[in-house]
Every structure is written in C-alpha cells, then in structure tokens.
Amino acid sequence: MKVRSPMEIYRHLPQTNCGECGEMTCMAFASLLKERKKKLEECPPLMSDEYAEQREKIAEMLAPEIREVEIGVGDKAVKIGGEEVLHRHELTFFNRTALFYDVWDTLDADSLRERVHKIESWKKFYVGEFLRLNGIAVRSVSNDPEKFEECVKKVADTTDLPLVLCSFDPKIVERGLKHVAERRPLIYAATERSWSAFLELSKMYEVPVALFSQSLDVLTSLAVTFANAGVEDIVLDPCTHPMGKGLADTFTKFVKIRRAGIADGRKEIAYPLLSVPLTAWFFFDDPVEASYWEAIVASIFIIKYADIMILHGLQPHSLIVERTLVETIYTDPRRPVSVEPGLRIIGNPDGNSPLFLTTNFALTYYTVESDISSNKIDSYLLVVDTDGLGVEAAVAGGQLNADKVKDALEQYVDSRIEHKTIVIPGLAARISGETEEKTGWKVLVGPKDSGRIPDWIDKNWPPEV
Known part of the structure; x- marks a missing residue:
C-alpha cells in the first residue's frame, strides 16, 4: 500500500481549492483519489503542462500494487x-x-x-x-x-x-x-x-x-x-x-x-x-x-x-x-453495509396502520422488512440513520437515541400517519421513556426478534387509547 494518508497526495496537487473537480478543497479531492472515487483527469489544472511532474508522481503513487x-x-x-x-x-x-x-x-x-x-x-x-x-x-x-x-x-x-x-x-x-x-x-x-x-x-x-x-x-x-x-x-x-x-x-x-x-x-x-x-x-x-x-x-x-x-x-x-x-x-470492512434512512411503506397501509422503527444497518433492515412484508402486515417502517449499526450496538454507542428518533420523525413522517404511536425494537427498550418525553409520541416496545412481530401485533395493535 503506497499511500497511507491523503496528505501524501495533497502535497502534489495544485492546492488552489478551485473547485473544478467538484469538491470544495484539494484535500477532499485527495481523499477521494485515495479511495478510487475520483480520477486524476477530474482536476483540470493538474492536466496542464505546469503540473506534469506532479501528475506523474501522483499517478505512480495511485497505481495499485497488483495490476x-x-x-x-x-x-x-x-x-x-x-x-x-x-x-x-x-x-x-x-x-x-x-x-x-x-x-x-x-x-x-x-x-x-x-x-x-x-x-x-x-x-x-x-x-x-x-x-x-x-x-x-x-x-x-x-x-x-x-x-x-x-x-x-x-x-x-x-x-x-x-x-x-x-x-x-x-x-x-x-x-x-x-x-x-x-x-x-x-x-x-x-x-x-x-x-x-x-x-x-x-x-x-x-x-x-x-x-x-x-x-x-x-x-x-x-x-x-x-x-x-x-x-x-x-x-x-x-x-x-x-x-x-x-x-x-x-x-x-x-x-x-x-x-x-x-x-x-x-x-x-x-x-x-x-x-x-x-x-x-x-x-x-x-x-x-x-x-x-x-x-x-x-x-x-x-x-x-x-x-x-x-x-x-x-x-x-x-x-x-x-x-x-x-x-x-469483498465488502468494505471500514463501512457497515447500510441502506438510506427514511420512511418505507409496506403493503397498503392507511392512516391507522402501525409505524415500526429500525436502524439503517442493511442486514437488520432487510430482516425486519421481510418479516413484516411476508406476514402481510400493512404498515410503515421508519429507518433511522445509525451510521450503519444494528439496534443493540447503536443503542449502546449512542447512534440510536431519543434525539435521533425525534429528528427522523420530523424529517420523514407526514400526515399519512394519523396517530402518534411508534413501535421501537425490543433491544431499544431503554430509550423508550426519553423518546416519549422528547417526541411527544407514545412509544410501544416491540419484540426483540422481528420474527415475533405478527404475534405481537395480534396482542398489541391497535393500542389502547
């Protein structure tokens, strides 16, 4: 591995922060070069004769060890x-x-x-x-x-x-x-x-x-x-x-x-x-x-x-x-596999259908979504950005907390949902009280295993008024 830090690349860039590459700074461009998300040709100044020597040096630095x-x-x-x-x-x-x-x-x-x-x-x-x-x-x-x-x-x-x-x-x-x-x-x-x-x-x-x-x-x-x-x-x-x-x-x-x-x-x-x-x-x-x-x-x-x-x-x-x-x-060990946060519609829910919450760790999301959709539970699923962590790890690390839930509700939930009740995973039970205080929503603690959601729904939905 020839390049261990973006700074090694940055030293050979024009360092003008001109933005022609689409990035705000040359350092940002250097970081993306290291990650193979940008190409040298995307820096127009670097393609000029003035920077020929620097361009060759960076190209040599970025060439992978294996062809x-x-x-x-x-x-x-x-x-x-x-x-x-x-x-x-x-x-x-x-x-x-x-x-x-x-x-x-x-x-x-x-x-x-x-x-x-x-x-x-x-x-x-x-x-x-x-x-x-x-x-x-x-x-x-x-x-x-x-x-x-x-x-x-x-x-x-x-x-x-x-x-x-x-x-x-x-x-x-x-x-x-x-x-x-x-x-x-x-x-x-x-x-x-x-x-x-x-x-x-x-x-x-x-x-x-x-x-x-x-x-x-x-x-x-x-x-x-x-x-x-x-x-x-x-x-x-x-x-x-x-x-x-x-x-x-x-x-x-x-x-x-x-x-x-x-x-x-x-x-x-x-x-x-x-x-x-x-x-x-x-x-x-x-x-x-x-x-x-x-x-x-x-x-x-x-x-x-x-x-x-x-x-x-x-x-x-x-x-x-x-x-x-x-x-x-061949997944990147530096980044958990994640999905986009937001509100997902499962089946044909109406204004009184349940609203579930989960994290944006891909394996968690697809497991929960599959367990709900395969059991034909018409509902909404609120996906919170937890930096790609699962429920238990996100709660322990603070990536899933009352403030995150509040932000997600305000950003993604709209008038389609006529009630103010949200079902959080059983592994997130410890944030239920604080979440109710900060959001004003009623929080129900669902099962720890999403495979048990059908039985849970039969006993707990609709909630008591």
Whole structure:
C-alpha cells in the first residue's frame, strides 16, 4: 500500500481549492483519489503542462500494487486485480473475484443456448441487491478449430457477458477470437511451449492474456517476456490442483505470488491470479460430490487470492456458496453495509396502520422488512440513520437515541400517519421513556426478534387509547 494518508497526495496537487473537480478543497479531492472515487483527469489544472511532474508522481503513487486488468466492454465489463493489501482489514479489497462459468464446444445448439441463459439469468437477492455471475468461459473440448469457432459465435450471439476463450492451442483460440476481439475477452492460456503465438495474438487483437505454468519460475519468466514485449494486461494461472498435496501446493503458490507482488514489491509478478476450481469435476463421477468439492476449492481461493475463477457447477448448493462468499469477503470492512434512512411503506397501509422503527444497518433492515412484508402486515417502517449499526450496538454507542428518533420523525413522517404511536425494537427498550418525553409520541416496545412481530401485533395493535 503506497499511500497511507491523503496528505501524501495533497502535497502534489495544485492546492488552489478551485473547485473544478467538484469538491470544495484539494484535500477532499485527495481523499477521494485515495479511495478510487475520483480520477486524476477530474482536476483540470493538474492536466496542464505546469503540473506534469506532479501528475506523474501522483499517478505512480495511485497505481495499485497488483495490476488491474479489465475483461469485456461496456457496463458488464469486469475489473480484476488492482489490490493494495494482503489482508482485508488493512484497507479493503477493491475488485471482487470474477466468477466465469463454462460452456464447451461439444454441446448441441439447444443445450448451449440453455446453459448460456442459465448463467446469464442467474441471480440471488442478498442484503438489498441481486447478485449475478460475471461471465462465460468457452472451452475447447473437441480440439476442433471449426467447432470452437462456431461455439464462440453462438455464445456471442446469445449474451453480452464477458468471455474467456479456453484452449492451450493458439490456433484454436484465434478461430474464436477473431469474431469477438472487440469484446475484449481473456485468452487462456499461454504456456512454455505456446507463449510466442499467444503473445502475437494478445498484441494483434489487443486483448488480455492468461499465462499458465505449474512452475513459479517459468510463470515469472513468461510474465517478464510478455511485459517486455509491451503486453500489460496479464493474468497468471499457477495451475489449480483440487485435492491432496496438489491442493496444498496450489494454495502455497497463490500466497507466494501475491506476497511477492505486494509485500516484496516484485512488479514482474504483480498480476491478477486465475483459479480453476472446475478441475474438481475431473476427479469425481458423482455430480453432487464434484459440485461440493468444486465449491470447497472455490471458497479457498476466493479467500486467498484468486481474482478470477473458471467454474462448472450451476447447482444451487454450490453456486450460492461461491457467489455469496465473494460478496462477503469483498465488502468494505471500514463501512457497515447500510441502506438510506427514511420512511418505507409496506403493503397498503392507511392512516391507522402501525409505524415500526429500525436502524439503517442493511442486514437488520432487510430482516425486519421481510418479516413484516411476508406476514402481510400493512404498515410503515421508519429507518433511522445509525451510521450503519444494528439496534443493540447503536443503542449502546449512542447512534440510536431519543434525539435521533425525534429528528427522523420530523424529517420523514407526514400526515399519512394519523396517530402518534411508534413501535421501537425490543433491544431499544431503554430509550423508550426519553423518546416519549422528547417526541411527544407514545412509544410501544416491540419484540426483540422481528420474527415475533405478527404475534405481537395480534396482542398489541391497535393500542389502547
């Protein structure tokens, strides 16, 4: 991690506070540069010749320790790599592990379209958003250039997801690549024997390339050769063995490569890493056992340190594990996952429907909202800004108090609600008295567990006058 404080960036900015970047001060702009929420180009004075030296210095400071590589184009393009730290708690991980699921060139046309559709349409609602899959890996199983070419064309006609073109034979890869080069696929994979042809493909079509070797020395040598030839968008695959000592060796390689790139500053090997948990399917005849083992291998390398994966199983019991783990590991540990504060309408409430209160910690909010809506309780839900903390922590830390409740009532509650009774969570019972005094509202203490709201409503609503 090169930059530990915005002040290090600020020293090289114009320091005029001109506001042309959209921020009030250069220090604010420096903070957003560090967080990757602004780009150097958004500071017009910095783009002038006068600040050329400072601009180059800042660009060098902001360059991530691991090279960032983009696969695909447009809104669905995925960025991999670009990491600064070995451990999430040191800063955060920026680019989620990209999950590419395979199709292959021996599938018939209908089966191919069906599988592509499954990959493209899969989604899972999780803490306020739909999780989706990142792309499709097209594998040459037939070793027939014509079949591979036709398969790539059919996939490209069916989806606009990013692609990985998979074959160790550069001639086969090129047959597919020439039809989709403008979509910037990753070509997989150059080896010690085929590196020269893959180098030419990468340069000719201007696409990222994966390098494959079980030897770290060979892998490093390949990376240096490609970089010296002007190819910058490189992905490294040290070979994924899914079982036994081979799995342990693979784990060690991943850790060694990432440590070399970040801790040791070895730029010649500081590239995104590719894992292939799909290899688990080569060891099991039973698809259930294979899918479970694939999920285990994927979980290991989502945590340590795969930037992109090629997988096979679309079974819910493995796919959900893989995708939700990515989301969990790649949340920002510095900021709780939160929702916007405000008044939510659940069902079709009228002026006498109950008004519940909760915090804006995403997991709390979606649990409460789900428990209310799934039980068809027409109501209002007041979401208070507690800096993304849950009820118990927010009460203990002062982020949920009588003043916060008063402010939320005044800001969000309107004439649609004809009564002045609010239901607070059972874990916030200790602020009930003070809240009544400061707001003038009657406060009812609800259950500690929102799953018990239906029973509570039956016994306590409407309230006694």
